[in-house]
Amino acid sequence: MPTAHEEFADLRQVMALCGELSSLATADCDLQRIVAVVGERAGVWAAVVDDSLSVLARSAKAPDGDGTRPLGEVLESDPETVAELVAAAARMHRALSLPAAGAAAVSLVVAPILVGDDSVAYLVTAGHDADETGEDARIMVTEHAAMVCAVVLARRRVVAIAAGRARRELFDGLVLVGDRTEADVEAWARHLGIDPGSRHRVLVVAPHAATGPPAPAAVDAVEHMVASRCPDATVVNRGTEVVALVPGDDDTGLARQLIALARVCHDAVTGRFPDVRVRAGLGDAHTGAARISTAYGEARRAVDVSRVLPGFSEVTSFAELGVHRLLAQVRDPAELGGFARDVLGDLIDHDRANGTDYCATLTAYFQQNGSPQRAAALLHTHPNTVAYRIHRAEKIARLDLGSYADRLAAQVALEIVNGLGDNACATS
Template sequence: MAEPSATSGVTEINQENRTLRDLVEIYRHLSGLALQDADIGTVAELIARRTAVTVAVISQKMGILAAASPGESYEHSVQYVHDHLIHPRLAHLLAMAGKTRRALRLPDPARNAAMIVAPILIGDTVPAYLVSLFVPPVEDVPEQSEDTHLLIAEHAATICGVILARERVITSAGSQVRDDLIEGLLSGSGRDHDEVVRWAHHLGFDSERNHRVLSVLIEAPPGGSERSKLVAEHAAAATARLFVAQSPDAITAVRAREVIVVLSEPATPGTGIRAEQLGALCVQRLGALFPDVGVSIGIGGGFREPAHIARSYEEARRTNEAIRRLGRRGAVVAFDSLGISHLLLQVPDPEALREFANDILGEVLRHEQEHQSKYVATLKCYFQENNSLRRAAERLHVHPNTITYRVRRVEEITGLDLENYRDRLAVQVALEILETLGEAEV
């Protein structure tokens, strides 16, 4: 067997030296990208250009985070990766590399070829993979050995991990700043008006439009288990997504059992979805997705100045807490629509309200249960029409004499005189209590 000539030995050494120099240069460029705040797309472009292969960064869910092919556009590269890499067996191949925590040369069943898969690590997690798909070599680009390709892929994956980790930190920090700004607006802790305006505008608040704050209270399924808490968290996240999807400029904050939404009203009256409609849609969607989760929504008063965000939130919160305390699960209540109910809802003990209403109209309610009469509805309509027998009769589609009879009958049952201011006021308050508690059709 002929021994290798000295010339061939020198050639091999020179080739190894060139390969080593290329490897060192690629390493240096990759490390430089991490220092230059580059993104993972730039890493993919560098590897594709220097190794003459198509490179992609694939997420755990098979999403294409970045792609690059020598001499091709980004769009063409993404399409190429989608057509030649994304297939049912890919998840299994990625998992293999993820378990080893190192770059592997694996078969590419979609093209009957091979590819290198390098897991991208952030701490102990593998959020993505760097994949090299081999294509015919490009002229004037030196070919690397298999081991060299593996080394390059591993180092590139390390750099991608550094970049992704940095992006996570930046995103987390930005999210924390955003949350702090929202909390400052909701609490009214701004030091002066200009500061509050800056905070609001930084969050995308449009001072040219009216806004309202919604407080969405989320009640976890019964049991208090970890699963119940997790379901409630998912319901809260889904609530925030729903409002942003329906109103992209909505400002949301998610707490442990509450989602707060600063919602802009339609620019033109009569167009778009109003806060009450979105609230009802939210209750409906959550009821379908999370049937065991309780939800109620309080809507604060309208405002245009950012300084009034805290007031509207306080109105929404107090309204929501009160209606939940009264057992009105699934209710959507606007503060502006409460009227005297706003005061009634501030009573700590709902039983005290029930006792008052029962003292005034208890006999009437019992009479209605026995005889299916319409006294409560008649009284409500009669008072709403400012004691007009004719208008009340028109609304209820009865003769005015029927209204007269029912009013007089109430006086007989209760012993009250509805011509007397105090008696009439007591009956009106009792009717409002019954409506607020939702315990009678009025």
């Protein structure tokens, strides 16, 4: 049992440490410096972790004479318990402690690092507390250090927001403002760090929720993934979408890489945010700053087409759109579905009622330029079977594929059916 004198001495040490930490808030320090001071002065392990318990900064070594394990081992030994403590601290917006269980164990203290109302990270300390007074002192120190961490992170956030807003305004001016000279466009490109003469593609990744705008965290996650995987790209977070202007002369190889990156973003975001969907569009390759707006418009059009025509993949290249670039201008999908029903309604109903695949056969037949042999190879059937199905489809749909008008109408209707998906042409 500590004496009153000992308790007073301990309190003075705590106040001195809190004062030292407060002085760091006014200095240009980082999280590593803060946890180092906490670890050295308080005689504990200290670390800043995120929601997934990934360590953002940690104290360098164990306090002298302390037999505790490194905090990384503590976090890994029972991550579920630590995660529950972190979640509770975030929910209650205050520091919480987990007493030691056994002589070899350590007690944990977790304090949320609050920027506004958001718990952006957590300060965790681990060590042996001699008594209840020592535990209370460590809670006080951990909570105060977390507040200092919040000042540092808030300062970073302000700088990042300001830089992001400036970059967004420059990009919007580059691609959305017309009636400017080529020299003006090149000057804006240089402000964004873009070589005005470079060849480039634009990738747009647009998370969206079923109702309302997507969570900012989903857009931020996309921005981080794109920026980390495309270090040479100019990446702009526009609030509802992330735009990447990627330089490169290998048109085909770069396109494949960016399509693969968009799919990685799609899978990662939809896995983390179940209510968010992701659409991505890739523009064609263009050279020169004056063509950046064209490249962005193409990528944006690809995203819009995949939304209007959900039969498309979530990741779409402008080069793949074909006639769908025009079909997507009809903003009401019901209008498109109505046209498809007028042309192929009887055939669609027959396929659904009888389990036939005449629409699929027609699609393959048109894709192979009217060749039953090539369509048969695509469908893994006999050319005579294809010829029979085409003849039956003409009869059921009351079409004459030898007529230019009927043939064109059937091809457009099939593109609509395949683009809108299975329920697009359902009977109303």
